[in-house]
Amino acid sequence: MKGVVMAKQHQSNHENLVAQNKKARHDYAVTDTYEAGLVLTGTEIKSIRDRRVNLKDGYAQFHRDELWLMNVHISEYAGGNIFNHDPLRNRKLLLHKKELKKIRGEISVKGITLVPLKMYLKHGYAKVLLGVAKGKHEYDKRNDIKKREQDRQIERVLKHY
Template sequence: MGEKLICNNKKAFHDYFIEERFEAGMVLQGTEVKSLRNGKANLNDSFAMVKNGEAFLHNFHINPYDFGNRENHDPDRMRKLLLHKKEITKLFSKIREQGYTLIPLRVYFKDGKVKTELGLAKGKKNYDKRETMKQNDMKRDVAVALKERHKSG
């Protein structure tokens, strides 16, 4: 069946070095899934934490479902992430000891189920961000030059 992207976190790649990636399921209510099918979600400023051996996603905004009634969900509630115990233990130790952060990179449907791609990330300093921007500009310039050279050749 494949994957259908719901939303992604472009800012994460600008602000963090992504060291490792994990796929996690998410515990959701019915109206949240319906709203996600309409693409009404926002990952800005969201992050994941490990508490009491469980992983949770904070600040993940899912707009209320348009046709929902009084049973509609709270848009900014904390959502439980579904990971294997070994993965949670590994993440917890890295976050606690080595100064990593757990950032959601994208949310997507995979075989009809909502999945979250989490990145184990380290924060970038301002000079790191400038260096990354410089490298991206150079790659873009090279691509444009190759494209023009290919056209004229």
């Protein structure tokens, strides 16, 4: 059929979302984000597809000129054998050299860290959304909660009009 253009079916990011670090946005002020690929073993990707990932205590760190994802728990694959992976092993992150240079410059400042915000599947590959973040003080967290409550009250009032 010539001339007929078929629309691509896009899967929303929510369907492909594997894990989310909700505590990260509460504990840190995220200034910039980067999407990185992961170097994984066969059983790790199967566990990720089963959504058996915990990003809560994870962070990213440079070792030589490579960026590594540390302390992210990917559970052992249930159907695996003796060659199953270590759940807390460090995993290499895949980024372009320009991005690595930029990230290295951003996190060289004291108090700035790199935290995983989300893990998702994109075109069959596991990706991690990394956030360049600065830790929040307790009073900053209280201010955020207060602002969120005020926004909710405003929405409730506007909903009735």
